[in-house]
Amino acid sequence: MKRILLGISGGIAAYKSAELVRLLRKNDYEVRVVMTHAATQFITPLTLQALSGHAVHTQLLDASEENAMGHINLARWAELFLIAPASANCMAKLSLGIADNLLSTLYLAAECPVYIAPAMNQAMWSKPVTQENLNRLQQHKVHIIGPETGSQACGETGYGRMSEPSDIITQLGVLSAPQLLLNKKVLISAGPTHEALDPVRYITNRSSGKMGYALAQQAQLLGAKVTLVSGPTQLVTPKNIHTLKVKSAAEMYTAVMQQVVGQDIFISAAAVADYTPEKLQTEKIKKQDDNTRLSLCKTQDIVASVANLPNKPFTVGFAAETHNLERYALDKLQRKNLDMIAANWVGKVEGGFDSDRNALQVYWQNGKKTFAMTDKTQLANQLLTLIAERLNA
Ligand code: PMT
Numbered sequence: 001m002k003r004i005l006l007g008i009s010g011g012i013a014a015y016k017s018a019e020l021v022r023l024l025r026k027n028d029y030e031v032r033v034v035m036t037h038a039a040t041q042f043i044t045p046l047t048l049q050a051l052s053g054h055a056v057h058t059q060l061l062d063a064s065e066e067n068a069m070g071h072i073n074l075a076r077w078a079e080l081f082l083i084a085p086a087s088a089n090c091m092a093k094l095s096l097g098i099a100d101n102l103l104s105t106l107y108l109a110a111e112c113p114v115y116i117a118p119a120m121n122q123a124m125w126s127k128p129v130t131q132e133n134l135n136r137l138q139q140h141k142v143h144i145i146g147p148e149t150g151s152q153a154c155g156e157t158g159y160g161r162m163s164e165p166s167d168i169i170t171q172l173g174v175l176s177a178p179q180l181l182l183n184k185k186v187l188i189s190a191g192p193t194h195e196a197l198d199p200v201r202y203i204t205n206r207s208s209g210k211m212g213y214a215l216a217q218q219a220q221l222l223g224a225k226v227t228l229v230s231g232p233t234q235l236v237t238p239k240n241i242h243t244l245k246v247k248s249a250a251e252m253y254t255a256v257m258q259q260v261v262g263q264d265i266f267i268s269a270a271a272v273a274d275y276t277p278e279k280l281q282t283e284k285i286k287k288q289d290d291n292t293r294l295s296l297c298k299t300q301d302i303v304a305s306v307a308n309l310p311n312k313p314f315t316v317g318f319a320a321e322t323h324n325l326e327r328y329a330l331d332k333l334q335r336k337n338l339d340m341i342a343a344n345w346v347g348k349v350e351g352g353f354d355s356d357r358n359a360l361q362v363y364w365q366n367g368k369k370t371f372a373m374t375d376k377t378q379l380a381n382q383l384l385t386l387i388a389e390r391l392n393a
Contacts, residue, residue, distance in 0.1 A: 002176075004029045005078035005110070007103040008048070009090035010038020012153040013119035013162035017043060020084060020165040021051040027169055032074065033057070036090070036103050060102040071102060075109035080176060083107070084145070085119030085162045088130050094142070095133035113176060117145045117168050122158025145171045170239070179223035180388040186224040187263040187313070188216045189256060189270035189302065191231030193249045197294070198281040205271045206346075206353035209233030211318075212269035214380035216241050219265075222384055227263070229255045231270055249273045249299035256302050263313040265387060268303035271320060271353070275299065304336040314391050316340045316383075322347040325361060333363055340364040340390060342383055364390060 004024060008017045017033075024031050033048045034057040045056035057074065075081075083090065083103065090103065094116070099105040107114065116137065124130060125147065138144060146163035163171070190212020194202040213235050216228040220241055228243045229252055237243050244259070246252045249272045260266060275296035285292075307315040317338045319329040322345070329343035343361045346352035351359050351373055359373040360383060367390075371382045 001028050001030050003077055003079045004031055005074060005081045005106065006031055006033050006052075007081065007083035007086075007090075007106065008033065008035045008039040008043070009083065009085060009087045009103060010036055010041060011085045011087045011119050011162075012042060013085035014039050014042035016162060016165055017084065018047055018051055020168060021048055023165050023169050025052070027173075029080075032077065034074070034103050034106060036101050038087070038089075057102055060100075060105055071105050072109055075106050075111070078110060078112050080172070081106065081110045081112055081114045082117070082168070082172065083114070084117035084168055086116040088118075088120045088124045088127075088133075091116065091118060091130065091133045091137065095136040095140075113141075113143065115143045115145055115172060115175065117162050118147045118160070119162035120147075120160045121154050122152060122156050122160040125158070125160040143175045145175075173221050177221040177223070180385060181219055181265075182223035184224045184264040184388075184391075185227075185262060185313075186216075186219045186265045186267065187227045187229070187256065187259050188212055188219065188267045189229045189231075189252060189272070190216065191233040191235075192271050193231045193252055193273045194247045195249065195273045195276040195299075196247075196280055197277050198283065198285045200284055203273060203275075203277070204232075205273070207231070207233075207271035208354040209235050210354070210356065210376050211358060211380070212267075213238060214376040215267055215269055215384065216243075218377065218380040218384050221381075222388070224265075227259050229259065229270070231272075249276055249302070253300045253302050253305070256306065260306055260309065260313065265316070265391065266303070266306050266313045267316045267387075268306070269318050270302075272302055273299055301336065303338065307337040307339075314339045314387065316342060316387060319343040320346040320352065326363075329361065329363055333365075340387065362386060 008014050031052040033052050049056045093104045094107050099108050148161045149159045150161050151157050191209030192204045192207040194204050196202045216226050220226045226241050228241050244255045246255050276299050278295040278297045303317045315338050319332050321328050325343050329341050333341040341363050344352050351357050357375050358379050360371045362369045
């Protein structure tokens with residue numbers, strides 16, 4: 001759990017801080033809140049106390065707080081310091097080192113990375129003095145998140161809207177993650193494939209795409225340039241990730257082979273159909289009186305095709321098994337010429353298909369590692385950290 005100090009300065013966007021605190025906690029941050037006097041005019045400290053689970057700090061010189069957790073202790077406690085919203089006045093103070101309230105004093109005392117999400121009227125944002133303050137803060141290694149453009153509370157339109165809380169958290173993740181895959185090109189396949197029988201029917205499997213999408217998002221957080229080839233899923237297309245949507249195994253094969261040139265890593269998390277109907281019927285197949293048979297032919301093995309390219313990327317396959325997990329996974333590692341295979345149990349167990357959680361047994365030549373049951377986001381991060389380690393080994 002990361003310790004984050006959230007500073008709230010005075011502005012109408014302070015109302016979004018309640019949602020920000022809720023989402024930060026949901027994303028495994030321990031949150032302490034500090035507010036300026038002006039911020040308390042927009043949202044009550046009690047609301048933020050209830051959401052963060054801790055008393056909110058507002059006073060620079062408060063005898064009781066100095067005894068319990070004075071500003072130096074609070075600054076030392078923080079692993080990250082986020083100021084959202086950061087008003088024009090707040091930015092001006094920070095940029096000049098004016099420490100006349102608790103928030104701006106904490107900025108001077110904090111040695112951890114600092115992130116600010118500015119929020120103000122568009123004319124105030126574009127004023128040269130605000131831009132000078134912004135430049136000074138950037139020179140002082142403060143990370144800036146937003147602001148966004150759009151309609152503002154004052155009725156005007158332009159830059160100055162605070163970024164949405166969910167976007168702030170994504171950016172925090174991007175800016176604070178160790179850049180283990182910095183500038184690496186990573187291609188990931190995700191989801192099921194649909195193998196059409198006729199205009200209304202197809203053969204598929206239970207893959208939701210969650211594992212592959214989590215890998216794509218985590219790889220991006222670790223600094224990679226990610227391309228995602230996705231089979232049909234209900235998931236929202238990830239922001240800022242080059243995503244190609246395909247339906248069938250044949251389409252996925254074409255997309256992967258087109259994208260693979262120049263990639264450093266390929267991770268085949270998709271549950272690609274092993275067989276497809278031999279012939280696509282152009283009209284709906286009519287019901288018969290008797291049993292019927294489907295004639296299927298093998299699809300091309302995408303991950304094996306990539307692993308046998310002359311300049312192949314570091315190639316990671318998955319193995320989804322209901323029994324003999326280790327034996328089948330090791331067989332696939334050898335037979336498909338993979339650099340690594342991540343094996344998971346599927347069927348009547350927790351994890352695997354269409355679940356938010358999963359566990360993995362990962363194998364490579366002369367090595368193995370087990371990742372215990374956890375949510376797919378965390379698991380993706382663990383697997384990518386291992387891939388980065390093996391890539392550099
Ligand atoms: O999508 P979720 O609901 O989050 O579920 C995640 C998952 C269970 C689908 C995922 O973790 C997983 O195991 N993906 C691989 C599923 C699979 O097809 O496994 P397999 O053992 O049948 O295939 C072995 C490997 O060959 C896989 O990397 C697969 O992508 C690849 N393959 C298979 C057939 C084919 N024609 N081309 C391939 O590239």
